[in-house]
Amino acid sequence: MLSAKSLFSEILDDDESFRLFCSIAASGESQGGWENARIAALVPESQRGLAPKISRHGADEDKHGRIFNALLKKRRLDPCPVPPDTDYTMLMEKNGIGLAHGRLKAEQPLGERDIITYLAHSRVTEQRASEQMDLLRKHFADHPDIGRAVKMISHDEDNHLAYCHEELLRFAYAGHGREIQRILHECAHAEIRIYRDVSLAVMAHMGRILGWSRAKAALLAAGIHAVYAYEKAVGWRRMVSLRMPERRNALGGPATSAPEFA
Numbered sequence: 351m352l353s354a355k356s357l358f359s360e361i362l363d364d365d366e367s368f369r370l371f372c373s374i375a376a377s378g379e380s381q382g383g384w385e386n387a388r389i390a391a392l393v394p395e396s397q398r399g400l401a402p403k404i405s406r407h408g409a410d411e412d413k414h415g416r417i418f419n420a421l422l423k424k425r426r427l428d429p430c431p432v433p434p435d436t437d438y439t440m441l442m443e444k445n446g447i448g449l450a451h452g453r454l455k456a457e458q459p460l461g462e463r464d465i466i467t468y469l470a471h472s473r474v475t476e477q478r479a480s481e482q483m484d485l486l487r488k489h490f491a492d493h494p495d496i497g498r499a500v501k502m503i504s505h506d507e508d509n510h511l512a513y514c515h516e517e518l519l520r521f522a523y524a525g526h527g528r529e530i531q532r533i534l535h536e537c538a539h540a541e542i543r544i545y546r547d548v549s550l551a552v553m554a555h556m557g558r559i560l561g562w563s564r565a566k567a568a569l570l571a572a573g574i575h576a577v578y579a580y581e582k583a584v585g586w587r588r589m590v591s592l593r594m595p596e597r598r599n600a601l602g603g604p605a606t607s608a609p610e611f612a
Contacts, residue, residue: 352566352569352570354485354489355489357570358486358489358490360560361556361560362490362493362495362496364559364560365425365427366559367556367559367560368422368425368427369422369427369428369429369430370430370555370556370559371556372418372419372421372422372427372429373418373422373429373430373431373432374432374436374437374552375414375415375418376414376415376416376418376419376422376429377415377429377432377437377439378437378438378439379411379412379414379415379418380411380412380415381439381440382408382411382439383408383409383410383411383412383415384408385408385448385449385451385454386404386405386407386408386411387405387408387412388454388455389404389408389449389454389460389465389468390402390404390405390408392454392457392458392459392460393459393460393465394459394460394461394462394464394465395459396462397462397465400465400517402601402602403513403517403601403602404468406601406602406603406604406605407472407510407513407601409605410506410509410510410605413506413605413606414503414506417499417502417503418499420499421495421496421499424495425495433551433555435547435548435551436548436551436552436555437548438544438545438548441544441547441548442471442475442540442541442544445540445544446540447471447536447537447540447541447544448467448468448471448472448537449464449467449468449471463529466518466521466526466529466530466533467533469514469517469518469521470518470530470533470534470537471533471537472510472514473511473514473515473518473534473537473589473592474534474537474538474541474589474590475537475541476507476510476511476514477511477588477589478541478545478589479507479510479511480504480507480508480510480511483500483503483504483507484504484508486500486504487500487501487504502606506606508597508600509597509600509601510600510601511595512595512596512597512598512600513600513601515592515593515594515595516594516595516598516599516600518530518592519592519593519594522592530592531590534589534590535586535590537589538586538589538590539582539586541589542578542581542582542585542586542589543578545578546574546575546577546578549574549577550571550574553567553570553571553574554567557570
């Protein structure tokens, strides 16, 4: 029977599909690290207290990128080029979600609205990341190769999501509630569409590597479209709600170091 666990196991057990999986993940995490580092450097004076937390967020993302590259190295594999149609982070940026890279490359300080946009974008994307890592942790926490990495990254993603909830609520209490909800709705609807397209692209590349039959590829594509239909109808709502998290000040301390995978 085709299941999430069997599908991921198939991908993880083959060197070429594992190479593509880790390369895509490492690239996205490293890009997120760069974005957060630039945002931390450009935080407006009125929000300087956020800079250490944004830096911590970026350091975590950089760490995740190093972890995925270390997993490749452990299997004596080199990273491969990331197909453009699987590049979730860049596709989000190209669709105008979050802060434009051109804006981040400039030296002009960001405004308060930019920080709200960053936090709202992160709240949506970290919801996805937290759910994906929770799924991997459920099935592979005890996996000899990736178990330790999955548990560490999943913990970090949960922290990132908690941080976004807490900081957005702080801005909402300061009078920015309507603007936050507008940006959250815009990001969520764009994200579910881009996630669908990226998922279809990733599965197509994996199918070619693993030699999936047309029937299996069609079944997986139908599943991805079904998830999109659900998210477009009602699932998007989980990405725009805000609640005070149990983990308060989740990014208030220093980033933890990446483990060794030799």
